[in-house]
Amino acid sequence: ASGPTEGAPASAGAGGELTVLAAASLQSPFTRLGEVFEATFPGTTVTFGFAGSSDLVAQLQQGAPGDVLATADTATMGRAAADGLLSGAAQPFATNTMVIAVPAGNPAGIGAFADLAAPDVAVVVCAPQVPCGAATAQVEASTGVTLSPVSEEGSVTDVLGKVSTGQADAGVVYVTDVAAAGDAVEGIGIPPDANTTNSYPIAVLAASGAPELAGRFRDLVLGAQGREVLADAGFGAP
Amino acid sequence: MSLHLAASVPDRQLDVALERPGGTSLAVLGPNGSGKSSLLGVLAGLLAPARGRVELDGRTLLDVDATGVRAWVPAHRRRVALLAQDPLLFPHLDVLDNVAFGPRSAGLPRREARALARRWLGEVDAGDLADRPAHALSGGQAQRVALARALAAEPELLLLDEPLASLDVDVAGAVRATLGRVLAGRTTILVTHDVLDVALLADDVVVLEAGRIVEAGPARDVMRMPRSAFAASLFGLNLVTGVAIGPEALRTPDGWIVAGLADQPLSQGEPALAVFQPAAVSVHLHAPSGSPRNTVAGLVTALEPLGHLVRVRVGDLKADITPAAVADLGLVVGNRVHLAVKAAEVTLDPAPTREGSPRR
Amino acid sequence: MSLHLAASVPDRQLDVALERPGGTSLAVLGPNGSGKSSLLGVLAGLLAPARGRVELDGRTLLDVDATGVRAWVPAHRRRVALLAQDPLLFPHLDVLDNVAFGPRSAGLPRREARALARRWLGEVDAGDLADRPAHALSGGQAQRVALARALAAEPELLLLDEPLASLDVDVAGAVRATLGRVLAGRTTILVTHDVLDVALLADDVVVLEAGRIVEAGPARDVMRMPRSAFAASLFGLNLVTGVAIGPEALRTPDGWIVAGLADQPLSQGEPALAVFQPAAVSVHLHAPSGSPRNTVAGLVTALEPLGHLVRVRVGDLKADITPAAVADLGLVVGNRVHLAVKAAEVTLDPAPTREGSPRR
Amino acid sequence: MPDSALRSPRLRTRQAPVGLPHWAALPAGLAVAFLGLPLLAMLSRVSWGQFPALVTSESSRAALALSLRTSVAATVLCLLLGVPLALVLARARFPGQHLVRALALLPLVLPPVVAGIALLYTFGRRGLLGETLQVAGIQVAFSTTAVVLAQTFVAMPFLVISLEGALRTVGQRYDEVAATLGASPTTVLRRVTLPLLAPALASGTVLAFARALGEFGATITFAGSLQGVTRTLPLEIYLQRETDADAAVALSLVLVVVSAVVIAVSRRTRSPW
């Protein structure tokens, strides 16, 4: 089947179009890396498709065109691999850990994870069905603190939204989310022994019409420049 | 070139059959709710009869029998135009475009359709309304425009439902003259409550009562000698029914004996009817001496002006006398009077059968 | 207990003022589009005049002057009921509930309102329609129900816009009698195109033309001696205008000299009018010998049946003669004839001023 | 019989309808196919064995019950506020009317998530009215009330706009007649205007109810997602989808069935003329 680069020279190097499908939380670092990539390989155009990881895999299963896939957890990437969507194995390029997000000024005076269990604190977390919720559950298990959240959201963005507007007193999110959210929220760390680490894998897609170029983008992400940009956004090393 | 109709619409209690030679006009008379508009609806294709058959100039417009619908030409392909009782001008078009609607639908270009519309508006004395929005008209103006719209469609069969009902006297006279000219040679069916319409516009008449034709015949015959109470009342004649008690006399259920002239002698014991002009009836305060024939007593129920005469109503009977006579007699409502009519003024006829007695 | 109205509605070219004693009925006559319905609309509160004032029994219903709206009672608090030209029965209610609408709105419990509604339906001969859905009525049936609905509202001022226009003869007669009874002592304004309504239902008459009152007076005076062409035409009278050439004669613009009788002598050179009955006009094929006064020649434009007479139209003039006379003269449309009227049959009067000449 | 073809246009009613153009069947059929095929596709993917368990699971039942309760409440709120607004927009004349009409459309164009944010800005703890409400002891955040507010906000325009269009189409001749018969504006509204509008009112209500029932973005943003309190069926479906898209589709069928029932009921209560 012909890919999105149909009509363009198939050989990598100068010219070509690249479609990168990436988890929504990767939006800002990947956008920067895209600019870097376009500067390094003049004449290439990188188009991003950002969405939730499971959305992306579902779309690929239904034939969405793409050259590179980067997800926010290994489970969804595993689904893609199982479906034979990948060309070669996926490689981890970043990690993320959990953090407590509180509104600017920390009005409820949260100091540690255990404070979240206080009855008058409105805590929001991700639902266990989504990756960040699974991670939160692990933190609960390892700290022995049982939360009674006022809401179990479907995505980190929703948790963050509640916190940044002051609607909730605290939420459990990824470190990178707090970094991206700016002044509206503050992060309160969870000790590494109680925390969980979640790994971001990247892979070239089997249906890619420009596998070579796709490989170069993957290499950029995995390389030093990629590491730097990702670290700026709060991601940890793989 | 002719129209054949037979239809029964049980919902409306309508069950009629009629046959019209092409190019003639028929007036349909009858009380409110007798089915006149429904009859037009069947012809126009707006009302589907349970059974019936309509043929116009050899085309079968409608054929429904017990086995189902065998033929059905939809309204827009019947070439039958209907002026309904309610003007229903298209509210989103101006007057000119309302009238031009039929010609435009027939495929005429806009300019020509408008020119035609202007002509028809002129015919109904509404030329100056052309540029008005349709909703900014008075009742009578709207009716004139609706009439022009129906005429402008130039149909093979024209159906007019009380076309002149809300027109003022002067315009009604003028439009009636126009219609007289326009309808000549055109197959038309006209529903009306107005004697003048019958006299001036109709070749023939049918009278509907409760969905049945109770009388049918040439307009001048029906006007002269109606056989239904409704027609007699409409044409301002006195009609009395009873049983023949001789070749030239009948007795009413009340016991009144009416003598008169009969074209053919009545058969004794058979139902018969007598018709006479209100002007032929004289009013007396005391039973007139001399021959007591054709005299009946009763109470005056109403006194109505009628041109330069006064109409005295005594029950169902009417007598037209001069205002001077009213004054001389000192008549007021409630007076007991005696009505008399000369036998020479009374026409006697066998009573119609239930289905009416079409004279053709 | 009286009504005062002064209103001008420039959009409808309406500019009228009138004063009514309570308990009387006024017939409003006039050509289509002359503003009759608009006048009722102003009284009912459906049409806002640019300027005007309406007072009913001392209550100010409306007062608009150049400075703005000084008083405005909304329609539902005016106690003015309007029977509009279009029946507009509520399509979602049955007939009985349509009629009961007014009483219910006045606060009557459902049972009583329905009982009242049933009574009024009976009055207009529509008692058997009570349970019909409102949309399943014939035109005349709907009009009767609408009339019952307006009457059932028992208003202080009742406005009727052509209440009998589409009723059949028998029902029209019966309803007219009912109205005569119902309207007695009730302040009513009645728009009509029918002479009988004026004769039987109205105390007084105004004639509107192009939004102005051109004639006003007691019904019997206007019927006998109309001063507007429209009223003359409506009441079937001949009306001729001209300039007085003597105390008891006038000359028309055409040069016809008409002599007659005048209540007060005419002043020479002033406008004057002459009124006479069509029945007083005789028709001749040749100029009658003898005194040539009051004779005019013209072409026959129409022959219409009129009861037991025939109406001969010669231009604007009408002559009623017997069918026998028509046959004797061999009259057909287009004949040149001479019309003559005896001076003793002609009433002369000074012509009305532009604003009409109310006789009170 | 050779003429059986002639009988095909059966006239079922006495009142012969004016025919629709024949060609209208083609686009209408296309529309039906376009709307119907996805339903078919959904049905073909449902694993019917799993279906009963999925649909009767505690979380599903809680979500459905909550959805029904909140959607009904939101629809009632829409009627109480939206009908008067539609009347005022269609019948009154006042300065700033265009603005108000535009305002009534606002929630339609706002992405639901943004609508949720805007509601947070308004009724949230730190929102415009937040403090006032807090002082009054009203806690909107993370409550079922918040769900109802979110649904009302997104659903009201459907009622208002479709009702206003219909009001303009009917005109007010019958209202005038009623007024001359002495009916006060309230009586006119109750006994004439609204009954005459019954079909449009019914479709507007169905639209609003359906929109409330399907509401997702504003709810999750403004009210959160807690089983039995704020997690309506669409939110439940969204969560299910994270683990099993086919299960989410199966659950959506429940919404389809509910909507079918609503339509059936709204048809039945429609006035008969």
Add this chain to the structure above:
Amino acid sequence: MPDSALRSPRLRTRQAPVGLPHWAALPAGLAVAFLGLPLLAMLSRVSWGQFPALVTSESSRAALALSLRTSVAATVLCLLLGVPLALVLARARFPGQHLVRALALLPLVLPPVVAGIALLYTFGRRGLLGETLQVAGIQVAFSTTAVVLAQTFVAMPFLVISLEGALRTVGQRYDEVAATLGASPTTVLRRVTLPLLAPALASGTVLAFARALGEFGATITFAGSLQGVTRTLPLEIYLQRETDADAAVALSLVLVVVSAVVIAVSRRTRSPW
């Protein structure tokens, strides 16, 4: 002047309107407040300094352009398919009519994300029509076409339902008159039915356009989120919100302005009666 109060009910039109009940102003005002306060709250949060840069960024402009193109295309599709469907539903009688009417409501109750899944099941590579389309060389999913289809799918019911309600409210007396004047069903439709429905048609179209413009869930599922190809303004706003909720709100104001323009235009083209 002491009587100035008396002058307040100004009669601006000759046709004196039948008054609305006074109390209607209260709920209508509440409705306006309920719809308007969130807008105010939004406006108060926008950092106007950032606004121009945000709104004119390349990605925003691309998203807005795409949104407008696709929404217009979807609205046209809705009209082409939806108007005939509404006509058939309101005017024709056929077996299964209730089913079709229910079908027309379906996309209303389906959570948009599920609608997107259903569309994928239909037009996706492994969908019902997927193979057929693939053989024909047509790739629907994840293209701009997919955006238009998703928007059409969710927006059509708005047009159909509001139009059907209005059609039932107007009745067909004028259509009958037109037929007796010789107008074919097509002519009747074009010259009578649709012009008479103008107000309802306008509000239905506005509803459909607005729904298409705000569409998010079905688009992201069925079409993806590729800049310039499938990333419409709501998707762009969603992405913005990942990092900066206030930026997302500011961007939504663009949608609000676009909708205001659409309403203004739809008012202008409305027939004048």
